[in-house]
Amino acid sequence: MPPPPAPAPPTVPPAAPGQPVGHLGVQVTTEDVALTPAYWNADSTVTTLRVTVTNTGTAPELVRLGYTLPAGLTDAGTPGCAAAGGGAYRCGEWATAPGARFSSTVQVRVSGTAWRAMPLSGSVEVTATAPGVSGSTADNEGFAVLFPPGPPVPGISLRADEVAFDIGGGPSTLAVRLTNTGAVDAAGRVEVVLPNGVTVPGLPAGCVGVTATRTRCDVGQVPAGRTADLRLPVSATPEAQRMAPLSGAVVGRLDPRSGRARQMQMSFKITAAAAGATPVATPVPTGSQGVLVAAGQGGDDSDGLTSVQRTAITLIAVSGLLVVLALALATTSLRRRMSGSTPDPTPTPTGTE
Template identity: 65%
Template sequence: MARDDDVRQVGRAGRRSGPALAVALAAAGVLAAAALPGPASAAPVHHSAAVAAVAAVAAGLSVAPPDPTTEPGGDDPTPEPTVTTDPVPTSAPPTVSPPPETTPPAPTTTAPTPTTTAPSPGRPAPSTTSPTAKDPVPSPPPPPPAAPPAGPPAPAQPPRGELGVRVTTEDLVLDDGYWNARSTPATLRVTVANTGTLTEQVRLGYTLPLGLDGAGTPGCAPVGTRTYRCGEWTAAPGARFSTLVRVRVNGDAWRRMPLSGSVRVTAYSPSASGTAADDEGFAVLFPPGPPVPGISLHADPLAFDITGAPSTLAVRLRNTGRVDARGRIELTLPAGVTVPDLPAGCTAQPDGRARCDAGPVAAGSSVELRFTVAATPAAQRQSPLAGAVSGLLDPRNGPSRMMQMSFRITAAAALTTPPVARVAPTGSQGVLAAAGQRGADGGGLSVRHTAVLLVTVSGLLVVLALGLATTSLRRRFTDPPAAPAPGSTD
């Protein structure tokens, strides 16, 4: 009788521990399958789903595998380069040597000067002689153990490449000869650098402001309103070169100042999907003028630091004539650049200009106005830009004298390295590479770390379930048999 009771208790204990063990093993399998990368069609399980599964198994509940249709999948594949039907020149513009890159000077390091202190009175001076006793010569270290035999070579992984491109421009700076010509030819230097790790095909396009026309740059052709596109270069990784874009500045373009244009480059590679692009603006800088005797005008360049905080613009108007005059200064800024708080005596005009009354300016003296200028992040990224300022001297007797000029606007935000397009190989390896890129941003665990963590947790759950089952069986064997119920025939 007692043996039969023990057998029935063991069977009941086994039936009760069996579901718990099965649930733990099922949960471990689900977590391990979610942690390990699968084929390209499998969607990774979100961290919250894994945590919920672990908590449910610890509580002794059954957990259904997550529905892959309700969890976020991987990133959308990068689209292929867009092919346009616009006419594109068959040859690229000629290249010239790029300007030298400016790098900050290396910090100078000097050895620290040893400090000597005089001995205190009554104390012996420290001895500078070496001890006579010789230290024993240490025995040579034992030879390192032999390296284990090398295993089979790891399977070759497809090479990973990165697309990257950067463009920098120089301004169109006009000299005083502009005021004597009907139109002035000028060249815009554009420097392109392949910052990726693949051989790329680089396209160049640029847009000119109103008042400037193309002057026949070889390898470039108009494709729209004031927009030009050039042929492609083949640039090796690390290659850096310049090209000269020919333009013509009209004689009345100064009436439309400030003038700014833009340049854009796009890079792609036949061995990679996606594209990399970068753009930068350029400023058209006019000299003070038209030349008028009795007046002088100057505006300092405007620069924004890496924080993007507002910066100060100084404008000076000088009366170089023989009679006193009343001064006025007008400031014109490009889109995205504003003066939040106008100085005293300044008013905002309907056309966006700021008009300031400079007060009386005596002959031979000057007046200076300082503006606190702010710019949006988009405007700073498009820099260098151009602003314009005009000065007016109105004497009590005689004609008024007016002069205007443009000034340069730069921002450190435009000098930051553009993002690099990471290109992953195709197939299941592409899924692994793309998942590794998503986990390498520092915002969470990488896929490999997540897999190791989930497998470890799954193993611990299996061990815990086996331990609980063993403890339950051991307790059933050691507990005294229960008394038979009244009327039982066993």
């Protein structure tokens, strides 16, 4: 986690008289809680969630951090953080300078039965305030809890690719591969469980909606040593994309004509480049909701243009002037060549009589 809080809460000195206090801005990015195959051999697993916080404003800020863990996950003793109920944890307050960035880790314990509830996702939230600046600014980002394929079962293999929504936010595709590694043919079935806000807009042949978040697909007979491929269209609401990364789950099942059925499951990651993408002059972070500037901190641009827009207009004007100047020089040079005197042709000598 961030450095342990000092005995007394840190403070940020106010700006000197007559000095602008600046504006607020903060951004948080997260990595996933990714479990290895060793998870299947343990009663519980302690792993880490890496968090990076950046002061994107122009004022010294006081930043608070909190995170919410899904069912089956608990904090494993992260310094400076305490439970706040409902799976939420709150950490201390830290002073950050403009542009400052720090990364830290949250210690997380994943129970040995958490996989039964997959897909699992959590979120991290940060808020920032500053003396002399009204209001506050905040940012949040989700993280996925990724389980490896399992529990390990002989005769079956399962693989699901990451789902990525591009900047336009349109539908994407989930690719699943169910492999029969056994010695006899078996009927294959795949169930896909999606988080809230992520749905299957059109069901392919052989697929049915079991619930609002669960889809079941029969992939037919899977011969021994062969693989069945399933491609499922998925879409996500802007709110779900704003909370990305999220996670979904896939359950694969093989039923041979004789012998016991074989089943395993795994989780997959869902990412989104942006939510409700609209062209803007100011770059917006794509890994999260981005910086939410406090009300009243939009700047004093009386002409309605941002500094980026004004800079772009200036560059365009300068480029235009350079083009005009180049044309003028070329025209002048051409006129000089055309108006200059040219020597008469040398007469050809003629023979004497």
